[in-house]
Amino acid sequence: MRVSLLVTCLIDLFEPDTGADVVKVLRAAGCDVQCPEGQTCCGQPAWNAGFADEAAKVARTTLEALEATDDTVVVPAGSCATMIRVFWPELFEVTGDHDAAERARALGARTRELTELLSERDLPPMRLPEGCTVAYHHSCHLLRELHGHDQPLALLDRVEGCNRVDWTASERCCGFGGLFSMKLPEVSVTMADDKLTSLEEQHPDVLVSADSSCLMHLRGRAAHEGKPIQTRHVAQVLAAGLEGRAP
Amino acid sequence: MTEAVSNDLATGHRLVGTTLRERTAEATQNVRLRTALARATGRFGDHRRAALDSLEDPDALRLAARAIKADVIAHLPELLEQFAANVVARGGQVFWAGDGSEANAYITSVAQRIGARTVVKSKSMATEETELNEALEAIGCHVVETDLGEWIIQLAHHKPSHIIAPAVHLDRYQVAEFLQAEVTDDRVLEAAPGPLAAFAREQLRAEFLRADLGISGCNFGVAETGSVVLVTNEGNGRLCTSVPRVHIAVMGMERLLADWDQLDLFINLLARSASGQHLSSYTNIITGPRREGEADGPDEMHVVILDNGRSDIIGTELQEILSCIRCGACLNVCPVYRQIGGHAYGWVYSGPVGAVLTPLLAGEHPEAAELSNASTLCGACMDACPVSIPLQDLLLALRRRRAADASRSERAAWKAWATAWSNPKAFRASMKVASTGRGLGRFAERAPGLSRWTAGREAPMPAKRTFHERWRAGEI
Numbered sequence: 001m002r003v004s005l006l007v008t009c010l011i012d013l014f015e016p017d018t019g020a021d022v023v024k025v026l027r028a029a030g031c032d033v034q035c036p037e038g039q040t041c042c043g044q045p046a047w048n049a050g051f052a053d054e055a056a057k058v059a060r061t062t063l064e065a066l067e068a069t070d071d072t073v074v075v076p077a078g079s080c081a082t083m084i085r086v087f088w089p090e091l092f093e094v095t096g097d098h099d100a101a102e103r104a105r106a107l108g109a110r111t112r113e114l115t116e117l118l119s120e121r122d123l124p125p126m127r128l129p130e131g132c133t134v135a136y137h138h139s140c141h142l143l144r145e146l147h148g149h150d151q152p153l154a155l156l157d158r159v160e161g162c163n164r165v166d167w168t169a170s171e172r173c174c175g176f177g178g179l180f181s182m183k184l185p186e187v188s189v190t191m192a193d194d195k196l197t198s199l200e201e202q203h204p205d206v207l208v209s210a211d212s213s214c215l216m217h218l219r220g221r222a223a224h225e226g227k228p229i230q231t232r233h234v235a236q237v238l239a240a241g242l243e244g245r246a247p
Numbered sequence: 248m249t250e251a252v253s254n255d256l257a258t259g260h261r262l263v264g265t266t267l268r269e270r271t272a273e274a275t276q277n278v279r280l281r282t283a284l285a286r287a288t289g290r291f292g293d294h295r296r297a298a299l300d301s302l303e304d305p306d307a308l309r310l311a312a313r314a315i316k317a318d319v320i321a322h323l324p325e326l327l328e329q330f331a332a333n334v335v336a337r338g339g340q341v342f343w344a345g346d347g348s349e350a351n352a353y354i355t356s357v358a359q360r361i362g363a364r365t366v367v368k369s370k371s372m373a374t375e376e377t378e379l380n381e382a383l384e385a386i387g388c389h390v391v392e393t394d395l396g397e398w399i400i401q402l403a404h405h406k407p408s409h410i411i412a413p414a415v416h417l418d419r420y421q422v423a424e425f426l427q428a429e430v431t432d433d434r435v436l437e438a439a440p441g442p443l444a445a446f447a448r449e450q451l452r453a454e455f456l457r458a459d460l461g462i463s464g465c466n467f468g469v470a471e472t473g474s475v476v477l478v479t480n481e482g483n484g485r486l487c488t489s490v491p492r493v494h495i496a497v498m499g500m501e502r503l504l505a506d507w508d509q510l511d512l513f514i515n516l517l518a519r520s521a522s523g524q525h526l527s528s529y530t531n532i533i534t535g536p537r538r539e540g541e542a543d544g545p546d547e548m549h550v551v552i553l554d555n556g557r558s559d560i561i562g563t564e565l566q567e568i569l570s571c572i573r574c575g576a577c578l579n580v581c582p583v584y585r586q587i588g589g590h591a592y593g594w595v596y597s598g599p600v601g602a603v604l605t606p607l608l609a610g611e612h613p614e615a616a617e618l619s620n621a622s623t624l625c626g627a628c629m630d631a632c633p634v635s636i637p638l639q640d641l642l643l644a645l646r647r648r649r650a651a652d653a654s655r656s657e658r659a660a661w662k663a664w665a666t667a668w669s670n671p672k673a674f675r676a677s678m679k680v681a682s683t684g685r686g687l688g689r690f691a692e693r694a695p696g697l698s699r700w701t702a703g704r705e706a707p708m709p710a711k712r713t714f715h716e717r718w719r720a721g722e723i
Contacts, residue, residue: 007714013678014707016714020723035718040674046661048624050646050653054665061669090640094647144626173582177623182699184620186272189703190281190586191623220704 002032003117004071006062008080009041010212018212021239022076022114028242029121031074038065042083047091048178056095059088063100066107073111076235077211078142081113086145113142115210115234119151126241128161134237134247135204136164137195137218138171139211152210152234159241169198176217192221196229206230206247208237258405258416262593262609267617274587280416284588287415291579294523295631301525302515312516313635315509316570319501320561326470326503327552333473337535339548346555347377353551354379354462354495355386361493361547363388363459367451369477369484370394371464372410372573373497373553375595376608379462391454393483395447399425408589408597410575411521416588419443451483461487461545465498466572467513468550469532471506475550477531478517480524485531494536494545500552501569513572516633521574556608564644568603570634577628577638583621592618599628599638606645616652619645681709 003026011019026033043059046052066073075081085108092101134156142148156162175181175191182188195218199207207229209215215231222229232247240247261270274280299305319326331341344350350373358366366388368374380390380401392401396414400407402425407413414422423438426446430436436446463484467476475496477484488494504510518524537544560566578584578598589597593614596604602618609615619642622628628638650658667673700706717723 007718009678012714013681013709016710016712016717019714020717023723035715038671040668040671046665048643048646049661050619050643050648050650051658051661051665052647052650054661057665057669061671065671140623140625140627144630173623173625173627175582175623177625180620180623182697184268184271184583185699185703186268186275187583187586188623190275191582192704194285194582194586216707217704220700220707223705224703 001030002034002069002071003074004066004069005033005035006039006042006066006073006075006080006084007035008075008077008212010216011076014216015212015233018076018233018236021233022235024242025118025123025235025238026074029118029123031121034069034071036065036068038062038068040065042080042088043091044079044083044087045178047083047087052091052095056091056097056100059083059091059104060097060100063088063104063107067103070110072117073107074114074117075111076114076233077213078113078139078146078148079211079213081111082141082145084108084111113146113148113210115142115152115155116146116148118155118238123158123238124242126159126238127244128159128237128241128247129244130246131161131163132206132237132247133163133165133202133204134206134208134232135167135199135202136170137174137207137209137214139209139214140173142210143171148210155234156208156237159237162237162241165202165204167198167202169195172198174214174218176214178213181217188217189221192218193225196222196225196227199229200227206232206237208232208234210234258403258408258590260406260594261590262605262612262614265593265614267591267593267614267621270591270593271587271621274591279418280588281586283416283418284585287412288579288585291412291523291575295520295576295579296523298519298523298525302519308512308516309633309635312512312633313570315504315512316634317567319503319505319509320566320569322505323501323503323561326505327500330468330470330473330503331550331552333470334535334550335473337473338538339473339535339550342549342551344551344553344555347553350377350497350551350553350555351379351382354497355382357493357495357549358383358388358460359386361459363493365454365458366390366460366462367393367454367458367487367491368397368461369463369479369487370397370413371462371497372407372595373464373499373555374462375407376555377497377553379497388460391451391458393451393454393481393487394479395444395481395483398447398451402426402429406590407595409578410573410596410598410600412575416590455486455490458487458491459493461489461491461494463488463494463496465496465502465550466517467510468498468503469505469507469510470503472534474532474534476510476514477529477533478514478527479531480522480528482529485529488531488533489543489545492545493547493549494533495549495551496533497551497553500554500557502572517572517574520576520631520633556610560607565603565607565641567636568600568607568641570636571600571604572634573600574633576631576633580627580631581622582625582627583623592621599642603638603641603645616645616649619649675713675715678713678715
């Protein structure tokens with residue numbers, strides 16, 4: 001199966017190793033991974049700030065890049081996948097570009113968030129030799145817009161030695177919210193603290209999510225407060241499992 | 248010993264002259280507030296889920312409720328006419344109030360005509376909008392809020408911080424302190440729910456018996472019979488509307504349902520979503536004043552139908568906010584509300600619904616517009632809303648409105664961003680600058696948005712080489 005990877009700007013710039021692990025896992029799942037030239041960003045920052053025309057301009061660029069093939073588009077971030085599937089049609093409609101809205105609907109129909117896609121694929125046995133206790137953070141868009149509650153958990157449960165713990169705040173927003181984190185930074189960090197305090201009750205080795213943005217925010221807050229919390233994208237845990245090493 | 252209770256400045260309407268960031272930053276410093284909120288909203292949330300799970304398919308009911316309200320709003324003028332005609336047919340009187348001052352003028356004129364000295368009120372968010380208490384006090388009335396939470400905050404000179412739990416920002420020790428000030432003998436009130444409620448009952452009973460005028464809100468108006476439906480737990484609503492000789496109900500014009508079949512569904516959803524009860528302790532359906540041969544009820548019953556900016560919302564992309572039934576479920580699940588409580592929103596309504604309603608109903612204050620930023624757009628509110636209002640979409644629509652009025656520099660910044668990031672080459676160049684630069688920490692010193700990030704969080708460091716560079720080099 002051929003897939004086109006929208007790597008996302010955050011992984012591109014801050015976490016290319018996560019991107020490499022995404023590719024590793026997709027290949028292990030039998031995917032021929034392409035990374036279309038010309039992709040930039042889904043436009044979500046401007047869309048969430050209310051600047052629809054600017055968001056549409058950027059989204060159109062990535063739409064065109066992803067339209068170059070008929071591949072399944074795979075996105076290793078629930079938030080960006082939601083932007084394409086849920087908000088692109090609306091974004092193009094409100095900016096009066098009905099043609100792009102139609103094209104966005106067609107693209108959305110073949111766009112999958114990474115864990116959605118992987119949950120339908122066979123993967124070789126995965127094992128964390130030393131065992132690892134993980135807590136999963138449900139990112140809001142994947143959870144509530146794409147209804148991706150079970151897939152990431154099931155994937156983690158496929159990894160031998162990956163011991164998943166439940167925690168009270170697993171479905172509560174981490175407080176990132178893109179520009180929210182800069183517009184109301186004090187609230188953003190108390191939301192992170194709320195989340196991290198709940199997390200500490202379970203003493204996990206690693207905090208895992210399917211969105212690097214939430215993890216970047218939580219990791220940044222934990223480091224600022226001197227809390228020794230490790231974070232991993234779900235693809236990093238799966239890649240470690242494939243290679244039989246610690247995540 | 249308790250610490251000093253919050254002052255008026257932090258607990259009133261402070262929309263004008265403050266920024267959202269100032270108010271929210273202040274709230275996050277209040278550990279006692281956040282503790283009270285976490286406890287209360289957690290409890291509300293747990294009870295709500297359990298109560299909804301007792302229904303066969305709650306999500307289907309939420310969608311049915313959404314469709315009903317959409318239909319009601321689409322036919323609002325006719326249904327309001329029908330409602331008003333039926334109120335009058337059953338001996339009631341109707342006043343159409345264009346805004347808060349018209350509503351207050353009518354109500355104070357009734358109070359003056361009947362020579363009202365003591366006015367008892369049951370809970371009403373609409374009269375918070377109109378600031379009715381102040382208007383009644385200005386003509387010399389003694390106004391007593393009789394919902395326990397409302398009474399507490401009236402004594403404290405606070406504004407409600409939650410739609411259904413107005414004193415949720417106070418813990419029992421703070422409540423005991425405010426109530427103790429009302430004790431005229433040598434009793435010392437124990438800071439426990441039972442003794443505090445018993446004291447409130449003793450005080451409020453006397454006021455009910457003294458009152459000449461009772462004022463209530465209206466959870467639902469039913470057009471087919473002209474009925475006013477009150478959903479309460481303390482029984483104060485029933486006393487307010489049946490003991491005094493005149494009852495005035497104040498109804499936001501959108502709080503209407505066509506018939507009792509619709510009411511059936513909404514009664515099922517409201518108590519479950521609000522307090523997690525299958526049914527509230529009291530559901531009063533009031534149809535007209537006391538009739539010949541009836542033992543109790545008021546001599547006069549008035550319904551004030553309040554517009555106050557609502558009709559301006561009809562026909563806009565924000566219309567669905569008029570479907571709100573004021574259950575407070577969106578507040579209880581909102582991770583932002585959980586940290587800051589209601590007062591930081593600055594006006595009558597708080598939480599996600601307040602972030603939408605305040606710019607619409609208090610739009611004369613330019614400060615109101617930024618309320619749409621009081622959300623991470625996490626969507627928990629939409630999932631909890633018993634009427635499935637797409638609050639996240641409405642917040643986004645408000646942000647788009649606001650962007651149209653944004654400063655020239657903000658617009659220029661987004662334009663520049665869009666120009667660069669819609670061009671793959673320029674995008675790569677901007678990534679390159681970041682990844683080969685000296686990290687965001689140094690950059691943050693010049694960029695205010697980033698310095699806001701780094702004040703509370705370690706800044707992420709861009710990788711030395713981006714994913715795309717490594718991909719193109721064949722290394723991945």
